[in-house]
Amino acid sequence: MSQTPYSPLSGARTLPRLLSGISRKRPRGATLVAAIVLLLIVAMAIFAPWLTQHDPSEIAPAQRLQGMSAEHWLGTDAYGRDLFARVIYGAQVSLTVGVGVALATLLVGLPLGLLAGYFRSIDAVLMRFMDGLMAIPGILAAIAIVSLTSANLWTLMIAIMIPEIPQVVRLIRSQVLSIREEAYVEAAQLMGTPTLTIIWRHLMPNTLAPLIVQCTYICAAAILTEATLSFLGVGLSSETPTWGNIMADGRTFFQLKPSLIFWAGLLLSLCILSINLLGDAARDALDPKMQRREG
Amino acid sequence: MFSYFIRRLLTAIPVMLVVALSVFLLLRLSPGDPATIIAGDMANPEQVANIRRALGLDEPILTQFLLWIGNLLQGDLGTSLISQTTVSSMIAQRLEPTVSLALAAILITVLIAVPLGVIAAWRQGSWIDNLVMSVSVVGFSVPVFVIAYLLIQVFAIELRWLPVQGFRGLDKGLGEFLSRLILPALTLSSVYIALIARMTRASMLEVLREDYIRTARAKGLSQRVVLFRHALRNAAVPILTVVGAGFAMMVSGVVVTESVFNIPGLGRLIVDAVLARDYPVIQALILLTAGLYVVINLLIDLSYAITDPRIRY
Numbered sequence: 001m002s003q004t005p006y007s008p009l010s011g012a013r014t015l016p017r018l019l020s021g022i023s024r025k026r027p028r029g030a031t032l033v034a035a036i037v038l039l040l041i042v043a044m045a046i047f048a049p050w051l052t053q054h055d056p057s058e059i060a061p062a063q064r065l066q067g068m069s070a071e072h073w074l075g076t077d078a079y080g081r082d083l084f085a086r087v088i089y090g091a092q093v094s095l096t097v098g099v100g101v102a103l104a105t106l107l108v109g110l111p112l113g114l115l116a117g118y119f120r121s122i123d124a125v126l127m128r129f130m131d132g133l134m135a136i137p138g139i140l141a142a143i144a145i146v147s148l149t150s151a152n153l154w155t156l157m158i159a160i161m162i163p164e165i166p167q168v169v170r171l172i173r174s175q176v177l178s179i180r181e182e183a184y185v186e187a188a189q190l191m192g193t194p195t196l197t198i199i200w201r202h203l204m205p206n207t208l209a210p211l212i213v214q215c216t217y218i219c220a221a222a223i224l225t226e227a228t229l230s231f232l233g234v235g236l237s238s239e240t241p242t243w244g245n246i247m248a249d250g251r252t253f254f255q256l257k258p259s260l261i262f263w264a265g266l267l268l269s270l271c272i273l274s275i276n277l278l279g280d281a282a283r284d285a286l287d288p289k290m291q292r293r294e295g
Numbered sequence: 296m297f298s299y300f301i302r303r304l305l306t307a308i309p310v311m312l313v314v315a316l317s318v319f320l321l322l323r324l325s326p327g328d329p330a331t332i333i334a335g336d337m338a339n340p341e342q343v344a345n346i347r348r349a350l351g352l353d354e355p356i357l358t359q360f361l362l363w364i365g366n367l368l369q370g371d372l373g374t375s376l377i378s379q380t381t382v383s384s385m386i387a388q389r390l391e392p393t394v395s396l397a398l399a400a401i402l403i404t405v406l407i408a409v410p411l412g413v414i415a416a417w418r419q420g421s422w423i424d425n426l427v428m429s430v431s432v433v434g435f436s437v438p439v440f441v442i443a444y445l446l447i448q449v450f451a452i453e454l455r456w457l458p459v460q461g462f463r464g465l466d467k468g469l470g471e472f473l474s475r476l477i478l479p480a481l482t483l484s485s486v487y488i489a490l491i492a493r494m495t496r497a498s499m500l501e502v503l504r505e506d507y508i509r510t511a512r513a514k515g516l517s518q519r520v521v522l523f524r525h526a527l528r529n530a531a532v533p534i535l536t537v538v539g540a541g542f543a544m545m546v547s548g549v550v551v552t553e554s555v556f557n558i559p560g561l562g563r564l565i566v567d568a569v570l571a572r573d574y575p576v577i578q579a580l581i582l583l584t585a586g587l588y589v590v591i592n593l594l595i596d597l598s599y600a601i602t603d604p605r606i607r608y
Contacts, residue, residue, distance in 0.1 A: 128309045128310065128313060129313050131309070131310045131313065132309070132310045132312070132313020132314045132316075132317065132585075133313070133317070135310055135311075135313075135314050135585040135588050135589050136314060136317070136581055136585045136588075137542070137546040137547060137584055137585075137588070138543060138547070139546065139547035139550060140546060140550075140565065140580070140581050140584055141581070143550075143565065143566070143569050143577075144318075144321055144569070144577050144581055145321075146569070147572060147574075147577060148321070148324055220436070224438055227438055228438065228440070228547065228550075228551055231438075231440050231551070231554075232550065232554055232566050233566070233570065234566065234569050234570065247440065247444075251555075254444065254447075255452055255459070258444075258448055258452075261441075261444050265438070265440075265441035265444065266441075268438060269433075269436055269437040269438065272436040272437075272438070273432070273433065273437075276432070276435065276436055277432070
């Protein structure tokens with residue numbers, strides 16, 4: 001506390017750290033269960049066409065709001081669409097967005113963070129810009145960006161990605177700032193190693209462990225944001241089966257038939273929870289220092 | 296202290312400039328010409344040109360930016376493209392529900408999360424500690440709208456204790472006001488409770504190791520006095536930080552909660568504005584939120600200096 005830096009958003013910096021330590025004393029089994037749950041969801045997404053004969057977007061007004069049956073395992077929604085098909089196809093969108101956003105944030109954030117950490121001149125300008133981006137709550141930024149274009153998978157991923165970038169840049173930058181003072185970096189500089197080689201061969205690999213951990217949390221956050229946008233009606237078009245869309249559609253008849261919302265909500269929560277728990281496990285495995293301090 | 300305050304205030308200026316610039320460019324990047332939208336489908340090119348001139352849209356982009364900033368500094372947030380009313384009056388109309396919701400949620404959070412965190416730290420490793428920590432993991436991962444429907448299902452549909460949705464102002468009576476506020480406020484506080492309970496626990500664990508806590512116990516002070524008067528007071532600073540850091544979560548929570556419970560607040564306003572492509576409203580709301588965020592973090596940093604005499608700048 002005593003060396004609190006006077007950055008306009010010093011408070012904001014503690015949040016990722018806090019969230020990253022969601023469960024300190026986690027029973028070993030929880031990680032295993034999380035891995036199994038996530039694997040099942042991934043399998044469900046990949047094998048969706050084989051798991052159900054129904055088209056998730058096929059409207060059948062005559063069969064609206066049916067209960068569970070052998071034909072419709074989870075019943076049908078207000079348009080007669082098969083709920084089971086919609087829920088399992090919904091996993092495809094969520095996982096694509098989660099993984100896509102995590103990778104894209106990494107690809108954009110890593111070089112920016114390396115440059116900011118190594119070059120003082122870039123640092124000053126870039127970090128002020130990142131501070132500004134961080135001041136806009138992610139969901140509002142995403143909503144605003146989506147409002148510029150019609151939402152398709154690409155614009156949606158970009159809208160979710162942009163607010164996540166500052167966190168990655170900050171993380172990489174702080175890693176680089178501490179590593180660049182190490183003797184081996186100084187040695188490389190004295191030997192005349194080209195700057196880009198130093199950054200890529202000596203600095204970058206040292207940032208990977210915390211970066212991987214951060215990316216799992218970004219993946220979970222992206223899935224949550226996508227679902228929220230869909231739910232609010234500003235995400236992918238409502239025919240697309242996403243967990244957020246399913247829940248938004250189910251709102252009207254929720255009192256009559258809670259299962260319209262229940263299954264998508266359950267899978268969404270389980271998916272995010274498992275990814276967060278796996279992120280914690282990855283952090284413990286990749287960061288021996290952290291383990292020693294907490295264990 | 297004073298020079299720290301000034302330095303700290305100065306760092307907020309570039310941040311707000313970046314925010315303003317991003318938000319301004321957002322409108323520029325938007326497809327469709329605002330003048331055409333305002334003029335409507337029936338307008339001829341001359342009318343559109345007139346509106347464009349009236350809005351200053353024919354000026355160079357830098358002039359437009361400066362004009363816009365100048366208007367903002369004078370408190371003019373712009374005019375809605377759809378309703379033609381000023382954005383400030385739209386915001387003023389929607390302020391009461393959102394402020395009541397946020398304050399109620401913060402109150403619930405403090406009343407639930409802080410005692411939970413204190414008890415979890417006091418009984419570290421016990422079943423109650425494990426329970427609090429497990430529930431907080433779930434609290435982080437379950438989306439706000441899922442929690443909202445769980446609460447509605449239990450308290451409004453099964454038990455019929457509370458209304459399903461809607462909002463009544465305080466002027467319609469306290470009972471009406473509170474009965475419609477409880478479920479949304481509980482929903483909104485769910486993420487915050489997880490966050491604050493965790494932080495309280497972590498911060499308390501650190502403080503409880505201090506010598507002065509041992510001294511206080513040795514003096515024979517009661518457990519309650521040690522925990523709440525000696526330990527919690529010193530643990531308060533990090534907890535306060537999280538309140539600021541959780542602001543983004545709060546904003547997201549407000550948007551979703553107002554949508555689920557059909558509350559006509561600022562969160563609904565921005566969703567409606569996005570659906571209607573009402574860019575001035577979107578701009579103003581984002582700018583205000585970011586401004587509020589910067590101010591909250593500024594106040595929190597200053598409160599460190601005031602509450603903790605050990606911090607010197």
